[in-house]
Amino acid sequence: MKTLYMPPSIKHFEPLHMVFSTWVDHLPFGYDLVTALRPKMLVELGTHKGLSYFTFCQAMKENDIDGVCYAVDTFEGDAHTDKYDESVFNAVNNHNRQHYHGFSYLMRMFFEDALKHFDDDSIELLHIDGFHTYEAVSADFANWYPKVKPGGIILFHDVMARLQDFGAWKFWDETRGQHETFTFNHGFGLGVLRKPGGDRSNDHPLLKLLFEDAKADDGAGLRSFYVHASKHLENTRKLKRLTQGQPQQQPAS
Numbered sequence: 001m002k003t004l005y006m007p008p009s010i011k012h013f014e015p016l017h018m019v020f021s022t023w024v025d026h027l028p029f030g031y032d033l034v035t036a037l038r039p040k041m042l043v044e045l046g047t048h049k050g051l052s053y054f055t056f057c058q059a060m061k062e063n064d065i066d067g068v069c070y071a072v073d074t075f076e077g078d079a080h081t082d083k084y085d086e087s088v089f090n091a092v093n094n095h096n097r098q099h100y101h102g103f104s105y106l107m108r109m110f111f112e113d114a115l116k117h118f119d120d121d122s123i124e125l126l127h128i129d130g131f132h133t134y135e136a137v138s139a140d141f142a143n144w145y146p147k148v149k150p151g152g153i154i155l156f157h158d159v160m161a162r163l164q165d166f167g168a169w170k171f172w173d174e175t176r177g178q179h180e181t182f183t184f185n186h187g188f189g190l191g192v193l194r195k196p197g198g199d200r201s202n203d204h205p206l207l208k209l210l211f212e213d214a215k216a217d218d219g220a221g222l223r224s225f226y227v228h229a230s231k232h233l234e235n236t237r238k239l240k241r242l243t244q245g246q247p248q249q250q251p252a253s
């Protein structure tokens with residue numbers, strides 16, 4: 001790696017909203033990417049309990065980023081998450097109101113119905129994490145790609161997950177060679193795609209690491225950094241739980 005970069009996630013990131021999700025392996029990268037991009041508009045397709053979405057929102061708030069975020073989801077579930085009840089939406093809605101009021105909005109609807117609310121070339125960071133069949137991921141990409149700003153980023157979760165009828169891996173295998181991309185293989189996998197165009201003269205060091213330096217070293221350094229960063233975050237959380245769970249020491253008499 002040639003570019004110098006100190007990821008903000010290792011300096012000061014402690015997730016405010018922890019819920020069970022396989023997105024757990026990508027929290028430091030999600031936080032760092034939002035901090036690097038400083039997006040004026042961020043959209044997530046598929047929010048469920050909000051692990052990825054609130055990581056993005058936390059980065060927006062803690063780094064004083066002047067932008068808006070939208071979480072699109074029916075908040076009813078699909079065949080992979082199974083149907084879930086209203087308590088999921090209520091918890092996400094409460095957390096959103098409590099912490100991100102004024103810049104983060106939940107759009108409770110189908111992705112297809114949300115499309116008309118966004119202009120072409122307007123979204124700087126799009127996260128595609130809805131239904132994970134090959135057909136669904138391909139359709140989400142085809143429908144939403146025009147909405148992404150030239151030079152903008154699209155994230156795809158689960159590009160390494162080979163279970164049930166998941167097909168994001170197949171979509172990613174076909175797509176990654178045709179675009180500027182970077183792939184995190186750990187966890188269930190996270191694909192990062194950059195739309196052509198935009199002004200790249202002032203690219204943030206993280207973008208240089210993803211799309212320039214990675215051409216030289218195949219991205220091995222960056223990839224292993226985020227494997228360790230997510231393990232470190234998990235261990236820190238475990239340690240905190242353990243120490244907080246221990247009975248208070250009695251003062252010596």
Ligand SMILES: C[S@@+](CC[C@H](N)C(=O)[O-])C[C@H]1O[C@@H](n2cnc3c(N)ncnc32)[C@H](O)[C@@H]1O
Pocket residue numbers: 020021022023045046047048049050051052053072073074075076077078081109110111112129130131
């Ligand atoms: C894998 S979960 C999202 C996980 C989440 N990003 C996280 O960090 O844990 C997928 C979500 O997408 C939603 N979903 C799937 N297809 C959808 C569609 N066509 N329109 C709206 N929501 C959809 C489901 O309701 C579900 O909550």
